[in-house]
Amino acid sequence: MQTNFSAAQLADPDVAESEKILRKCVHCGFCTATCPTYVTLGNELDSPRGRIYLIKDMLEDGRPADKQIVTHIDRCLSCLACMTTCPSGVNYMHLVDHARAHIQETYRRPLLDRLTRAMLAFVLPYPARFRAALKLAKLGKPFVGLFEKIPALKPLGAMLKLAPASIPTASPMASPAIHAGQGTKKGRVAILTGCAQSVLDPAINDTTISLLTRLGVEVVVPEGEGCCGALVHHMGREQAALASARRNVDAWTRAIDQGGLDAIIITASGCGTTIKDYGFMLRLDPAYAEKSARVSALAKDITEYLASLDLPEPVRKPGTVVAYHSACSMQHGQKITRQPKELLTKAGFVVREPREGHLCCGSAGTYNILQSEISAKLRDRKVRNIEATGAQIVATGNIGCITQIASAAKLPVVHTIKLLDWAYGGPKPEGIAEERLVAAE
Numbered sequence: 213m214q215t216n217f218s219a220a221q222l223a224d225p226d227v228a229e230s231e232k233i234l235r236k237c238v239h240c241g242f243c244t245a246t247c248p249t250y251v252t253l254g255n256e257l258d259s260p261r262g263r264i265y266l267i268k269d270m271l272e273d274g275r276p277a278d279k280q281i282v283t284h285i286d287r288c289l290s291c292l293a294c295m296t297t298c299p300s301g302v303n304y305m306h307l308v309d310h311a312r313a314h315i316q317e318t319y320r321r322p323l324l325d326r327l328t329r330a331m332l333a334f335v336l337p338y339p340a341r342f343r344a345a346l347k348l349a350k351l352g353k354p355f356v357g358l359f360e361k362i363p364a365l366k367p368l369g370a371m372l373k374l375a376p377a378s379i380p381t382a383s384p385m386a387s388p389a390i391h392a393g394q395g396t397k398k399g400r401v402a403i404l405t406g407c408a409q410s411v412l413d414p415a416i417n418d419t420t421i422s423l424l425t426r427l428g429v430e431v432v433v434p435e436g437e438g439c440c441g442a443l444v445h446h447m448g449r450e451q452a453a454l455a456s457a458r459r460n461v462d463a464w465t466r467a468i469d470q471g472g473l474d475a476i477i478i479t480a481s482g483c484g485t486t487i488k489d490y491g492f493m494l495r496l497d498p499a500y501a502e503k504s505a506r507v508s509a510l511a512k513d514i515t516e517y518l519a520s521l522d523l524p525e526p527v528r529k530p531g532t533v534v535a536y537h538s539a540c541s542m543q544h545g546q547k548i549t550r551q552p553k554e555l556l557t558k559a560g561f562v563v564r565e566p567r568e569g570h571l572c573c574g575s576a577g578t579y580n581i582l583q584s585e586i587s588a589k590l591r592d593r594k595v596r597n598i599e600a601t602g603a604q605i606v607a608t609g610n611i612g613c614i615t616q617i618a619s620a621a622k623l624p625v626v627h628t629i630k631l632l633d634w635a636y637g638g639p640k641p642e643g644i645a646e647e648r649l650v651a652a653e
């Protein structure tokens with residue numbers, strides 16, 4: 213694609229980066245076919261190619277964002293299916309991240325939208341605030357129908373709907389500690405405790421620590437780590453995202469200095485995509501460029517790391533039919549497609565892949581709150597495809613997808629690690645009936 217940026221514009225490293233990305237696009241439109249918003253809405257401006265043109269015009273003109281571009285960029289899920297499809301290697305992720313930061317800097321949203329976004333950025337990345345908000349949400353649940361009828365209050369209605377009926381108690385294993393591996397030491401890793409997942413389902417990380425330590429891996433929960441920054445990053449709040457990235461880079465650098473790390477384990481693939489991008493996000497900061505690149509290189513999804521170990525034979529061979537839902541951040545963001553399915557199969561599960569596996573379930577960070585109508589359409593399409601597999605359980609590796617799919621599916625939805633842990637001798641995953649875990653006749 214031809215671009216027309218001035219030399220002065222290209223002196224801004226973010227514009228220079230976006231220009232490089234834009235020049236790679238050859239307008240072929242292959243990406244439209246796999247874009248969930250284009251498939252759902254049928255509007256070229258809600259396709260990757262359409263958004264690329266809008267972003268190009270906005271950046272070339274050096275003008276503030278307007279309502280049209282904000283509408284179509286807000287509808288983008290950042291699912292990155294377009295990056296998997298693109299034959300020219302267009303880095304849509306960095307382009308849309310730049311566009312979102314530009315929107316945040318130059319566009320004044322309507323008051324309620326501003327308040328909703330400010331509230332999400334204030335609450336979600338902080339476990340104590342999120343826990344308190346979920347308790348409050350219980351009181352608001354009876355008013356969901358009312359909020360849904362008022363367009364400006366729809367995000368509030370969506371939030372209340374997604375809030376779980378019961379909130380698990382906080383896990384002591386999320387506190388800074390070193391969990392020694394059993395037997396011969398096979399490795400030493402840090403684990404991201406994160407934010408929303410540690411409140412919604414602390415058992416995911418507890419289970420991960422339990423399985424890793426049984427396998428002989430020492431697991432460090434470092435002092436000072438927190439939210440990865442993805443939630444605010446996707447809202448264009450660049451400085452807040454970079455502050456989260458720097459804090460985590462510092463925490464993990466201390467852990468590296470105090471005994472070395474083979475990997476930084478991430479159990480929510482949405483966080484993994486962002487942490488693997490820290491090296492890019494902090495490339496212009498001389499104090500962090502090198503450290504953040506090292507952290508990104510060490511970041512591994514739990515299934516990526518387990519696949520690199522020499523695993524023993526599983527204790528159980530369940531034969532349970534599992535529908536594996538590959539989160540967008542797993543398959544498109546991190547290109548992890550093989551390992552989760554191979555691990556489940558090796559552990560004795562029968563893995564089925566739903567049709568249209570490349571399409572997002574509509575969760576996408578805060579998307580199911582801010583764009584609840586498109587999100588619900590994608591969720592229902594996903595659930596139909598999952599249920600058509602005839603599986604007994606759904607497995608996936610991202611808390612956002614678990615919450616989203618579970619809000620409409622009749623099947624139990626669990627994190628992949630819980631099934632693996634059970635097969636390797638851990639306890640039965642909570643909330644799954646015994647008969648679901650044995651092979652169907």
Ligand code: SF4
Binds near residue numbers: 246248289291295
């Ligand atoms: S990130 Fe997803 S929703 Fe956004 S343009 Fe690409 S395919 Fe479409």
Ligand code: SF4
Binds near residue numbers: 238240243264
């Ligand atoms: S597939 Fe790639 S090159 Fe083709 S239009 Fe989409 S982004 Fe551009």
